[in-house]
Amino acid sequence: DGGITQSPKYLFRKEGQNVTLSCEQNLNHDAMYWYRQDPGQGLRLIYYSQIVNDFQKGDIAEGYSVSREKKESFPLTVTSAQKNPTAFYLCASSDALGSTGELFFGEGSRLTVL
Amino acid sequence: GQNIDQPTEMTATEGAIVQINCTYQTSGFNGLFWYQQHAGEAPTFLSYNVLDGLEEKGRFSSFLSRSKGYSYLLLKELQMKDSASYLCAVMDSNYQLIWGAGTKLIIKP
Numbered sequence: 248d249g250g251i252t253q254s255p256k257y258l259f260r261k262e263g264q265n266v267t268l269s270c271e272q273n274l275n276h277d278a279m280y281w282y283r284q285d286p287g288q289g290l291r292l293i294y295y296s297q298i299v300n301d302f303q304k305g306d307i308a309e310g311y312s313v314s315r316e317k318k319e320s321f322p323l324t325v326t327s328a329q330k331n332p333t334a335f336y337l338c339a340s341s342d343a344l345g346s347t348g349e350l351f352f353g354e355g356s357r358l359t360v361l
Numbered sequence: 362g363q364n365i366d367q368p369t370e371m372t373a374t375e376g377a378i379v380q381i382n383c384t385y386q387t388s389g390f391n392g393l394f395w396y397q398q399h400a401g402e403a404p405t406f407l408s409y410n411v412l413d414g415l416e417e418k419g420r421f422s423s424f425l426s427r428s429k430g431y432s433y434l435l436l437k438e439l440q441m442k443d444s445a446s447y448l449c450a451v452m453d454s455n456y457q458l459i460w461g462a463g464t465k466l467i468i469k470p
Contacts, residue, residue: 253459275394277366287369287462288462289365289448289450289459289460289461289462289463290404290448290456290458290460290462291451291456292458328386337404345391345452345455347391347392347409347411347452348409349394349406349409350396350404350406350458351406352403352404352405353403353405354403355401355402356400358399
């Protein structure tokens with residue numbers, strides 16, 4: 248079945264460590280996104296990519312990095328520079344950037360900093 | 362600034378009807394989306410409105426008034442499985458999605 252797979256589902260990190268969240272899609276979508284979700288707030292865009300080897304900062308990119316070496320994959324690294332990384336992270340894709348079609352989301356990764 | 366407002370929480374009874382409102386102020390408008398999100402899970406698409414009026418899809422309907430910056434999601438014949446958060450999102454003139462904080466809907470027997 249087509250869809251988006253995120254891993255790991257739960258992740259614990261010590262302060263000062265970098266962690267990488269995986270996101271893979273087999274929907275043949277060009278556009279991919281990373282969102283952060285915190286209680287009581289709307290989804291906030293971290294990074295997005297509309298094509299391989301190209302990505303753009305979203306509203307809260309500081310302390311995060313991404314790569315888009317393959318169409319199917321858009322991993323997110325949460326670096327030690329991110330001051331408050333404990334959150335629920337969602338990866339999504341759409342057929343094209345700005346498409347009025349639906350976003351397809353992965354199941355999410357919950358990161359907790361100890 | 363850009364802003365999406367939704368009630369934080371609503372409670373309704375199984376079998377009843379509930380209306381979840383969303384008001385928005387954005388830089389331009391290229392459509393409004395509603396998503397459903399069960400606790401700890403990914404959001405799933407419910408509806409998309411770009412023209413004024415009501416779109417009906419089974420037990421769920423979504424309404425849009427662009428002149429008022431207003432939408433609502435109407436859920437009929439409520440079932441316990443409808444207990445979830447409902448997210449309103451507007452696509453602005455740059456085709457970026459602006460998200461509301463979501464409305465947590467609690468269904469009671």
